[in-house]
Amino acid sequence: MGETTVRWLLALLVIAFVGLGITYALVMPCFEQPDEWSHLSVVRYFATHKAMPPRVIPSRRATTGSDMAWYLEYHDPPLYYAPPLYYSLAGLLVSWADMGDMPYLMVPSPSWELGWVPEPDGTSRNKNLYAHRAEEAPVQSGTVQAMYLLRMLSLGLGAVTVLSAYALSRLVWPGQRTQALGAAAFVALNPKFISVSAGVTNDSLLNALSGLALVWALRCMCEAAAWSRWAVLGGLVGLGALTKQSGLLLLPWGLLAVVLQRGSVFPLRRKVLIDGGAYLAAALGVGGWWYVRNAALYADPLGLEPHLAIQDPLAQFGLAEFLKIARGYWAAFGWAPILVEPWMYAAAGLVVLIGLVGMVVALCPGSCLWFAPPVTGRGLALLALAFGLNVVTLVRWAIQLSAPIGRLLFPTLPAVGVLIAWGLSQWGRWAALRWGLGVVVVLAFLLAAVVPWRYLRPAYASPRLPDGMPGTAQPVGLTFRGGVRLAGYEPVKGDLEPGEELPLTLFWHVSAPANQRYRVWVQLGPRDPTTRVAEDGFWLGGTLYPSDLWRAGDTVRQVFHLAIPDWTSAPGLYWVRIGLEDDAEARVPLANHDSDMVVLGPWRMRAISTPRPPACATRYRLGETIRLLGYDLEQGWETETESVELALYWQAEQTPEVDYIVYVHLLDGEGELVGQHDACPRDGAYPTSWWLPDQVVVDRHAIALDKSGVGPMRITVGMYDRATLTRLPAYDDMGGRLPDDTIPLVEGVPGGGDAQCTSD
Numbered sequence: 001m002g003e004t005t006v007r008w009l010l011a012l013l014v015i016a017f018v019g020l021g022i023t024y025a026l027v028m029p030c031f032e033q034p035d036e037w038s039h040l041s042v043v044r045y046f047a048t049h050k051a052m053p054p055r056v057i058p059s060r061r062a063t064t065g066s067d068m069a070w071y072l073e074y075h076d077p078p079l080y081y082a083p084p085l086y087y088s089l090a091g092l093l094v095s096w097a098d099m100g101d102m103p104y105l106m107v108p109s110p111s112w113e114l115g116w117v118p119e120p121d122g123t124s125r126n127k128n129l130y131a132h133r134a135e136e137a138p139v140q141s142g143t144v145q146a147m148y149l150l151r152m153l154s155l156g157l158g159a160v161t162v163l164s165a166y167a168l169s170r171l172v173w174p175g176q177r178t179q180a181l182g183a184a185a186f187v188a189l190n191p192k193f194i195s196v197s198a199g200v201t202n203d204s205l206l207n208a209l210s211g212l213a214l215v216w217a218l219r220c221m222c223e224a225a226a227w228s229r230w231a232v233l234g235g236l237v238g239l240g241a242l243t244k245q246s247g248l249l250l251l252p253w254g255l256l257a258v259v260l261q262r263g264s265v266f267p268l269r270r271k272v273l274i275d276g277g278a279y280l281a282a283a284l285g286v287g288g289w290w291y292v293r294n295a296a297l298y299a300d301p302l303g304l305e306p307h308l309a310i311q312d313p314l315a316q317f318g319l320a321e322f323l324k325i326a327r328g329y330w331a332a333f334g335w336a337p338i339l340v341e342p343w344m345y346a347a348a349g350l351v352v353l354i355g356l357v358g359m360v361v362a363l364c365p366g367s368c369l370w371f372a373p374p375v376t377g378r379g380l381a382l383l384a385l386a387f388g389l390n391v392v393t394l395v396r397w398a399i400q401l402s403a404p405i406g407r408l409l410f411p412t413l414p415a416v417g418v419l420i421a422w423g424l425s426q427w428g429r430w431a432a433l434r435w436g437l438g439v440v441v442v443l444a445f446l447l448a449a450v451v452p453w454r455y456l457r458p459a460y461a462s463p464r465l466p467d468g469m470p471g472t473a474q475p476v477g478l479t480f481r482g483g484v485r486l487a488g489y490e491p492v493k494g495d496l497e498p499g500e501e502l503p504l505t506l507f508w509h510v511s512a513p514a515n516q517r518y519r520v521w522v523q524l525g526p527r528d529p530t531t532r533v534a535e536d537g538f539w540l541g542g543t544l545y546p547s548d549l550w551r552a553g554d555t556v557r558q559v560f561h562l563a564i565p566d567w568t569s570a571p572g573l574y575w576v577r578i579g580l581e582d583d584a585e586a587r588v589p590l591a592n593h594d595s596d597m598v599v600l601g602p603w604r605m606r607a608i609s610t611p612r613p614p615a616c617a618t619r620y621r622l623g624e625t626i627r628l629l630g631y632d633l634e635q636g637w638e639t640e641t642e643s644v645e646l647a648l649y650w651q652a653e654q655t656p657e658v659d660y661i662v663y664v665h666l667l668d669g670e671g672e673l674v675g676q677h678d679a680c681p682r683d684g685a686y687p688t689s690w691w692l693p694d695q696v697v698v699d700r701h702a703i704a705l706d707k708s709g710v711g712p713m714r715i716t717v718g719m720y721d722r723a724t725l726t727r728l729p730a731y732d733d734m735g736g737r738l739p740d741d742t743i744p745l746v747e748g749v750p751g752g753g754d755a756q757c758t759s760d
Contacts, residue, residue, distance in 0.1 A: 006177040010166055010184060014159050017188040017197075020448050021155040024198035027452040029460050030105060030147055031130045032334060033199025034407065037072060037106060038080035039087075040147060040200050044099045045078055046091030047146075052084050053077040055298050058310045065115030071310060072112070072129060074103035081306040083290050085242040086202035090150050097149075098142035105143055107131040109543040110517060118336035123561075124458035126543050127336045133549050134464055147200055154204035158197025161204075162188045164211025165414035169421060171218040172379040179425045182441075186417035189444040191331045191340075191451045196407050202244050203407060209240040210411035213250050214386065217257035221382070222375045224262045224271075227278040233257070234279040238286025245302050246408065247287070249393055253386050254279050260378040311401045321404040325394070328406025331451070338455050344447065351424075351440055358423030380422070383415035463545050465555045469507040478598050479591045480580050482516060484540065484547065485509045486598050487555065495604045498568040501561055504576060508540065508556045510547075517548040518588065519581045522560045524574055526685050529597070533574070534562040540580065568605060571697060572685035575601035604690055611698050614649045619733035620743045622719050625654045626688070626728070629696065633715075633746060646745075648699045648717060650681065652691040659687040660719040660728060664701045665742075669712050675705035680722075688719075715746040 031037040045053045058079050062068045071079065111118070111126050118127050138144050165187045169180035187193060197204055213236040220229050237254050240247030258276045295301040314321065324332075330348050331340045390412045398404040409416075473488035480486075490505035504522060518540040525532035540547040541556050550556065562576075579597040580588040587596040614630025621627050632647040646664055659680065666675035680687050681699045691697060703715075718741055719728040727741040738744070 003177065006181055009181055010163075013181070013184055013188050014162055016445065017162055017194065018155055018159060020194050021158060021198040022152075023449075023452045024195050024456070025148065025151040025155070027456045027460065028195075028198065029128075029130075029132050029462070030136055030144055032128060032460060033151075034196060034201060034203075034405075035080070036147075036200045037129070038078065039202060040099075040102065040143070040150075041074060041076075041078040042080055042082070042087045043090045043094065043146070043150065043200070044102055044143075045076065046084070046087045047095045047097075047099065050091075052088075053081070055081050055294070055300070055303060055306060057306055060310075061312065062310050063312065065112040065117070068117075069108040069112035072106070072108040074106045076103075079306060079310075081303050082202060082244060083242045083247070083287075083303075085239060086205045086244075089205075090153070090200070093153065094146035094149055097146040099146055101135070101141050102143045105133060105136055105141065107133065107549065110539055110546050111543050118334070120332075120336045120339050122339075125538065127334055127338055127459035128544055129335050131546055131549060132462060132544055134462075134545075134551050134554070150200040151198055154197050154199060154201060157204040157208040158193065160208040161193075161197075161211045161410075161414060164208070164215050165417040167215045168211075168218060168379075168383070168414055169418045171215065171222060172376050172383075172418060173422070176425065179421050182421035182424065183414070183417040185441055185444070186420055187413050189441070189448050190329075190413070191448045192329060192333070192407060193410060193413060194448055195333055195451075196410065203410060206240055206243045206247050207410050207413065209236055209243060209247070210250060211414045213237055213240060213254065214383070214415060217254055217382065218375075218379050221257050221261045221378060225275075227275050230254075230258060230275040231278040231282040234282025234284075235286050237279075237283040238288070240411075241283070241287030242290055245304065246393065246397075246411065249386075249389055249411065251280075251283060252389060253382065254283065256385060257382055260382060262375060262378075307401055311403070314399045314402045314404075317395055317399050317404075321398060324404040325398070325406045325409070328404070329409055330406070331447075332406065333451070333456060334459065336459075338459055340447070340451070340455060347440075347443075352420060354427065355420035355423030358426035359419065362422065362426050380419070383412075383418055387412040387415050387419070460544070463542055463557045465507070465557050468555045469509070473507055476598060476600070478593070480588045481591050482514065482518075482580075482582075482588060483510055483512055484514055484518065484580060484588075485511075486578060489600060492603055495606045496564060496574060497606050497608050498564055498570055499566045499608065501563050502534070504536075504560045504562060506558050506560065506578070508558065510550050510552065510554055512552050514540075514547040514550045517546050517583060519585075520558070520560070521579050521581065522562065523577045524562045524564065525577065526569070526572060526574055529577060529599075532577075533568045534564050536560040536562055564605075569682075569685070570605040570607040571690075571692075571695065572605050572682055573602035573687070573690060574605050575599050575603075604692075606692075611649070611696055614647070618743075618745070620738075621731045622743075623656075623728040625652050625656055626660075626719070627651045627653070628717070628743060631745060644675070644703045644705070644715070646701045646703065646715065646717075648701065650691075650697045650699055651695065652688070652693060652697075654693055655691055656688040658721055658723075659689045661722050662699060662701070662719055663717065664703055665716045666703045666705055667714050667716065674713065675703040677701045677703050712747070714744065716742045717745050718742045 031040070042053060054077055056077055056079055058071065060067045060070065062071050107130055109128050109131055116126055135141060136144055138148060162184050166180045166184040169176065169183040173179060213233060216233045216236060219225070220233060233254050237250040240250045255276060258272055258279055291301045294303045327339060327345060328337065331344065390409055394408050397408065469487050472490065474491050475488045476486045478486050485508065487507045487509040489507065492502065496502060502524065519537060520540050521537040522535060523532040524534040541550065542558060545556060577597045577599050582588055589596045615632045617630040618628050629649040629651050631649060634645040644666060648662065661678055662681055663678045664676060665673055668674050679701065681697060686697060718730055720726060730738040730741040730743050732738060
């Protein structure tokens with residue numbers, strides 16, 4: 001691949017990275033990127049006070065939800081404390097913006113008050129740190145304008161990191177253009193790196209400075225550079241240390257580069273001492289003053305006490321923490337975190353594993369590495385040791401602050417990209433694998449492009465609908481006291497089934513601000529309102545836009561998920577009932593209605609299995625459409641009465657137009673009525689007008705009779721119209737009409753024995 005082609009591809013890769021980053025930046029709302037709220041608070045302090053904030057020790061640990069809610073509120077001076085370089089530059093860049101609305105916008109998610117920590121549970125609910133007001137828009141908020149500008153700054157710094165990976169690879173292997181392009185792609189198509197680079201964070205500046213420092217160090221190594229150039233490297237390292245405490249990791253990297261430079265055989269030779277002295281003097285002169293100041297003012301050189309004061313250290317560091325770091329290094333977003341499918345992590349891990357195996361092969365005696373120029377081996381050693389040092393310090397940091405965070409390895413992401421690309425290149429002679437890795441690059445780009453829409457937008461998209469309720473919605477228009485109106489819902493398509501989930505989309509509207517934080521409860525149940533089979537509940541408006549933030553005229557969309565259990569009785573009709581609760585957990589009544597709930601439905605619940613055949617088969621017909629296929633008969637005894645349990649098996653050839661009542665009569669030997677049961681099929685749960693063609697409906701009836709009843713008895717059944725009390729015509733299997741339109745179902749039911757099956 002020619003030099004010109006590679007440069008065009010590199011430019012295309014950087015453009016793709018920036019384009020993806022802009023997408024991530026637009027999808028993620030304010031304060032939701034890693035620690036973005038704290039970084040913005042410090043930037044605002046610099047922009048407002050034109051000075052460094054004092055060190056503040058938090059007065060409580062983040063051990064409860066309320067403590068975390070307090071920590072996430074706006075504090076002046078800010079609780080976050082870090083070296084000042086990024087914040088002074090960012091404050092200068094956004095000094096024109098009026099960020100006075102930041103305290104107003106920083107509303108912690110209501111879930112914190114109940115201790116509902118965001119969890120990676122596979123849903124899009126409760127993933128946000130903050131609730132988000134309607135005023136959180138660039139045209140209305142100086143804070144949001146400043147945030148987007150700083151996100152674009154981070155993206156530019158991220159592009160520098162991508163180019164650093166390419167430059168590092170070209171320095172280690174000058175002739176391997178495609179390999180260098182692969183190293184850059186490893187960095188640019190990392191979804192987590194894109195996400196971090198699309199946020200307001202000092203990480204982006206540190207990552208860029210680390211990449212530039214590694215590139216400069218390798219150049220100085222290759223050329224046995226003069227002491228002045230090593231001093232420039234020291235200046236870059238000092239800037240890194242002045243960006244973040246972890247920037248101090250750059251200090252030993254530079255010293256190692258001084259020792260490993262070309263022509264250096266013994267570490268104490270004069271040039272190494274001069275170069276190392278110039279390097280250290282520049283690094284400490286540029287970045288050391290902040291640490292000296294902390295030691296003098298607070299007896300805390302690193303300024304870590306504010307961080308340590310709010311966290312509890314990890315009890316241990318094991319496999320679970322390692323996996324968190326691995327996921328967070330590639331694709332774990334937000335606080336929860338939001339995770340992609342497991343197979344995607346497995347695929348990324350497989351690519352890295354192939355690269356590691358290739359590295360091992362390349363290190364074997366007799367491989368091409370043994371014949372490479374000395375700078376190649378020394379460069380690889382520097383990159384590997386840089387990453388190893390980064391890992392060691394991250395583990396220590398994770399234990400101290402209970403923060404196994406993969407993005408803290410990004411200062412050495414360009415080094416890892418170079419190493420993995422080198423390992424993958426060892427498989428170049430296997431054509432199929434080479435083409436397969438090309439496909440992996442394309443798939444990595446597609447995944448990075450899908451993440452904002454598949455994973456981030458569902459978790460962070462505001463439920464507020466500026467254009468109002470969609471035309472597809474079914475209107476409801478019932479208002480609760482307090483002015484919250486259930487405007488409508490999305491129609492439920494098809495029938496329900498046990499074992500499935502019913503997603504219910506509701507639309508709410510207020511004419512005036514609600515000014516109160518309500519909770520919604522949603523239940524699915526049969527006709528009896530005290531019985532339910534599935535339920536869901538959450539804040540009205542969710543955690544993203546709770547009702548106390550609503551403005552006059554707002555329409556809000558909210559989705560509830562009702563998990564229908566397998567044991568749900570079917571077939572039958574089910575209704576959805578919806579209500580509100582106030583802060584005191586008291587139900588809110590409907591305005592102008594003697595009720596505290598809205599009832600939607602009914603919907604038909606289909607049976608997921610066909611009932612077993614009846615014990616006694618029959619061939620009777622009622623009217624033109626309904627057949628009686630058979631029945632089961634049981635007889636039981638209670639304390640005072642004898643009861644007969646009868647299960648009727650109905651089937652309709654077509655859906656009846658009328659809701660019929662089933663009657664069951666228990667007659668004695670003289671034809672006198674001694675027990676009866678009249679009811680809509682399935683005790684009213686499944687009227688005949690809802691029956692599906694050819695569907696078998698098992699309809700149970702219990703007939704109680706006085707114990708004094710003796711002698712043979714018989715059971716007759718039939719149906720009648722509820723409105724006219726007219727019985728449906730009853731026919732036998734030959735089409736003959738039965739007397740009194742009654743089916744003589746069972747004869748010879750003794751007063752205390754077993755009944756016998758009879759048929760027509």
